[in-house]
Amino acid sequence: MTDLVLSDRQDGILTLTLNRPELRNPISDADMVEAVLDALAPLNGDIGVRCVILTGAGPGFSSGGNINKMGEAGGLNAGLPAQTRRNYKDGIQRLPLAFEALEVPVIAAVNGAAIGAGCDLALMCDIRIAGQSAKFAESFVKLGIVPGDGGAWLLPRVVGFSKACEMALTGDLVDAEEALACGLVSKVVPDAGLMDAARALAAKIAANPPHAMRLTKKLLRQGWRSTLDAHLDVAAAMQALAHATRDHNEAIAAFKEKRKPDFTGE
Numbered sequence: 001m002t003d004l005v006l007s008d009r010q011d012g013i014l015t016l017t018l019n020r021p022e023l024r025n026p027i028s029d030a031d032m033v034e035a036v037l038d039a040l041a042p043l044n045g046d047i048g049v050r051c052v053i054l055t056g057a058g059p060g061f062s063s064g065g066n067i068n069k070m071g072e073a074g075g076l077n078a079g080l081p082a083q084t085r086r087n088y089k090d091g092i093q094r095l096p097l098a099f100e101a102l103e104v105p106v107i108a109a110v111n112g113a114a115i116g117a118g119c120d121l122a123l124m125c126d127i128r129i130a131g132q133s134a135k136f137a138e139s140f141v142k143l144g145i146v147p148g149d150g151g152a153w154l155l156p157r158v159v160g161f162s163k164a165c166e167m168a169l170t171g172d173l174v175d176a177e178e179a180l181a182c183g184l185v186s187k188v189v190p191d192a193g194l195m196d197a198a199r200a201l202a203a204k205i206a207a208n209p210p211h212a213m214r215l216t217k218k219l220l221r222q223g224w225r226s227t228l229d230a231h232l233d234v235a236a237a238m239q240a241l242a243h244a245t246r247d248h249n250e251a252i253a254a255f256k257e258k259r260k261p262d263f264t265g266e
Helices: 030-040 081-090 094-101 117-124 151-159 161-170 176-181 191-206 210-224 228-243 246-257
Strands: 005-010 013-018 051-056 106-110 113-115 127-131 135-137 187-189
Touching: 005 030, 013 030, 013 191, 030 094, 051 191, 094 117, 106 117, 106 191, 113 117, 117 135, 117 151, 127 176, 127 191, 151 161, 176 187, 187 191, 210 228, 210 246
Parallel strands: 013 051, 051 106, 106 127, 113 135, 127 187
Antiparallel strands: 005 013
């Protein structure tokens, strides 16, 4: 992992911080994509990581694309359309797939602006909380481009089709209170208390049995794109796995004995 993504792990909670504050943490450059992917890669195999918080260094969450590299044959645009397509497939489009495959819950702690691909990065996370100064924009259309990173798939699933169309077709900014009203975020807190609120929420998640928590996240994700009958089949199979864990038996015993459970990930 490079210093483009800072990592801090405490009590089963891993905080990842995008660390290019001088550019407000763009994520479209190849080195940043690789840094994020490298940070996520080991997490499914590490049962000790029970929740992830993703945030940005400095005054903004993420500016999305690096505006300094946009234009004719700049950044992801190779000039040759066939190569530009490959740049997206081999670059930024790997991020939503990586977040989709991740078993560990991810909380986006949105500080300041989350613009374009930065907004979509927040959408890739499972839970979003925002500081009061946070702003969101699905702003690709204002630059004469489209959401090439999966935003047009993610946004309607989070805020509904009508609001997603409004955001994507106008490109207008949405402040934190409007984001709360439309379900883009689940909580708005004072800027100074954002990371404390994110850690408190992460701690509540991390206190639960890790296998059951991971299976629950997978079921929620699977339900986005599944029919009910197919989802129920998967739920039954995952429930069989959960019933076989030591932590399930420990949860039942602790409940009956009126004590705090000791979950070990077994």
